[in-house]
Amino acid sequence: MADRQEAGYLRVAQAIRDRIADGTWPPGHKLPNRPGLADEFGVGENTVRQALEILLGEGLLESFRGRGRGTFVRAPRERHILPRTANPAATPGRLGLAPAGFPTSLEAESTARVPAPAPVAARLGIEVGELCVRTDYEVLAxxxxxxTATSWEPYAITAGTPVVLPEGGPLAGRGVQERMATIGITVARVTEVPRPVLLDRESAQLLGATPGAQAVLIERTHYDTDGRPVETADIVVPAERWDITYDIPLAPVPRT
Incomplete structure (x- = not known):
């Protein structure tokens, strides 16, 4: 029974994809309501709901409530470049990522003495629940x-110093490397691990995307010269709109 239900919603989803691909349902076309689709495809309304959720997550459809409500074929969105620079201090939020060709601004909020959740504690090499400074960023174009980005720094490292709040105090917004240098810590390297993720409802609403849409999560961690993690962050970029590009300078190879 479960296999038949699964095959049903996948079949409906593929049929709708085909209609979009061949132009039968062009961008802006309003889909029939769920009872209408259920009758047409000979399935239950729950099967139709599952099929539509898949296509909404893929970005092929969009749904509106209120006046003019319904589910529509989504027009393709123009993609833009999101350069990854080697100089994070030059970009809003000190994240090393800012949209190319757009006026960009930043909103940030720091909270001190936040207990580290397990994934963050593992990346920072501290105990679960150990206190951190959490900073939430939104980069606007x-x-x-x-x-968006969420940054975590161990409170034990910066407590009682002028740089305890990354976006407050005399060195607000100077970036991890410069801020840590003022308290005698040399940040020697940074690692980044990109991962594909699906946006949850809260993140999708913030980013103006559809829940379940694809995104790139970049797990970034700064280390000092002893290999100690001093900051880690989760940076989330909607995949349907932005191409993250890495420009890596290379040293010239001596001629032999």
């Missing part, structure tokens, strides 16, 4: 949120 044309007043729309294009990426």
């Amino acid at each position: 044309d007043r729309r949120c294009v990426l």
Whole structure:
């Protein structure tokens, strides 16, 4: 029974994809309501709901409530470049990522003495629940949120110093490397691990995307010269809108 139900919603989803691909349902076309689709495909309304959720997550459809409500074929969105620079201090939020060709601004909020959840504690090499400073970032282009980041720094490292709040105090916004240098810590390297993820409802709402849409999660961690993690962050970028590009300078190879 479960296999038949699964095959049903996958079949409906593929049939709708085919109609979009061949132009039968062009961008802006309003789909029939769920009872209508259920009758047409000979399935239950729950099967139709599952099929539509898949296509909403893929970005092929969009749904509106209120006046003019319904589910529509989504017009393709123009993709833009999100350069990854080697100089994070030059970009809003000190994240090393800022949209190319857009006026960009930043919103940030820091909270001190936040217990570290297990994944963050593992990346920082501290105990679960150990206190941290958490900073939430939103990078805006044309007043729309294009990426978010959540940064964590062990409170034990910066407590009682002028740099305890990354976006407050005399060195607000100077970046991890510069801030840590003022308290005698040399940040020697940074690692980044990109992972594919699906946006949850809260993140999708913030980024103006559909719940379940694909995104890139970049797990970034800064280390000092002893290999100790001093900061880690989760940077989330909607995949349907932005191409993250890495420009890596290379030293010239001596001629032999």
